[in-house]
Amino acid sequence: MKTEKIVQELGLDVKCGGDYLDKKVTGGYTGDLLSDVMGNSKEGYIWITRQVHQNIVAVASLKELAGIILINSSEPTRETLEKAEAEGIPIMVSNLPAFEISGKIYNLLMSEI
Template identity: 80%
Template sequence: MKIEEIVKALGLEVRCGKDALHKEVTGGYTGDLLSDVMGNSREGYIWITRQVHQNIVAVASLKEHAGIILINSCEPTRETLEKAEAEKIPILVSDLPAFEITGKIYNLLTAKN
């Protein structure tokens, strides 16, 4: 499933990376501890977090994530947006908490398979 399909299905707001919404999402990871995400997430995953600082872009780039979803209407910093745009990593915002958005994405991805 492509990021743009998830955006439409869940009404997510795109903060940056509009040119990369064609990326394929192969799974997801929910977590706020950067070392945990680095150790356990995979390439192609969409990362669900409440972290907003620019280090999330470094982790997403290193792990080759498809994109990042910020929960609870958290807004990324300007530096985060600039870095994500340069790295072509979409940052999306949801007003839902982590539990709900994770479940919805899981349902979308498993229904597609």
Template identity: 40%
Template sequence: MFTVKNLVEELKLEIVAGERGMINLITDVYIGDLLSWVMAKVDDGNIWITIQTHENIVAVAVLKDLSCVIISENAMIDNDTITRANVEEIPLLRSSLNSYQLALRIGELLK
């Protein structure tokens, strides 16, 4: 069992919002920046890595039961997105690493 809390600790991610969802269990990881594409492909419990920071990413995460969203490369996050992630209890995390580097690190952790 690997939780979002474990992930945050291992990768030293910044918790931007949605701390109440830190107990969510992680199944796998998905990278994508086109929302409809992600809607079609991502699975329950996945970590979603993206550079999109518009508030609609939270809607996608809720509808697809994702464990958390990681914003890569320290992209700026809209205040509305932060508010919505807190309301929906979706962990919104951030890292200076790029999406590829994050996925590599997560791949090692999920082995």
């Protein structure tokens, strides 16, 4: 499943990186500790977090994640958006809390298997 399909199915608000929604999503990881995500996420994962500052972009880029979903309608900072656009990392916003959006994405990914 591509990031684009998750955006459509869950009505995510794409804040930047709209040209990079064709990456295959291989799984997901939910967390706000950057080292946790650094250590435990894998290439192609969607990252669900409440962190909005620009350092999330480096983590996503270094780990080659498919994109970042911000929860609870959180607004990314301007620096985050600029960096993400430059690195080709989609930043999407959901109005749902982490538990709910994670569950929905999990179900979507599992429905494909």
